[in-house]
Amino acid sequence: MGSRRTVLRGGRLGGASGAEVDRGGPLQPRRRVSYWCHAGHETRPHLASDVEAPEVWECAVCGQPSGMDKETPPAPVGVAGASHKTPYEFLMMRRTEAEGEVLLAEALEKLQATRTTSRRG
Numbered sequence: 001m002g003s004r005r006t007v008l009r010g011g012r013l014g015g016a017s018g019a020e021v022d023r024g025g026p027l028q029p030r031r032r033v034s035y036w037c038h039a040g041h042e043t044r045p046h047l048a049s050d051v052e053a054p055e056v057w058e059c060a061v062c063g064q065p066s067g068m069d070k071e072t073p074p075a076p077v078g079v080a081g082a083s084h085k086t087p088y089e090f091l092m093m094r095r096t097e098a099e100g101e102v103l104l105a106e107a108l109e110k111l112q113a114t115r116t117t118s119r120r121g
C-alpha cells in the first residue's frame, strides 16, 4: 500500500502517469531567470525546469556575480586583482570629487603663497 515504484511504461514524455500534469498550457522544459550584477547588466540564463535556480549567476557582460534581486546585487569580486578595471575607473576610485577639490585648493594656496613670497622677497 502506497509503495512508490518507478515504473517505465512505454517511456513517453507527457503521458499521464499519475504525476501532476499542467493543464491548459504547453509544458515548459526550460525557464528563464533574470540576474543583475552590480553594474546593472541583465543576464537571463536558460535553466532546466527541474534545476533549482542558483542564487548567483555570472554576469554575461562583465563576469561579475549577479543576483536575482536587482536592487541588491552581490558585491563584485576580484577587486584586489582588478583585472577588469580601466585606468579611468582607477582614477575615479582614488580621487573622489571632494578630494579633487581639496587638492585644487591646496594647489592654489601654494601658488598664491609662492607668488606672495616672491613678491615680498
Ligand SMILES: [Zn+2]
Pocket: 037, 038, 039, 040, 041, 059, 060, 061, 062, 063, 064
Ligand atoms: Zn555585469
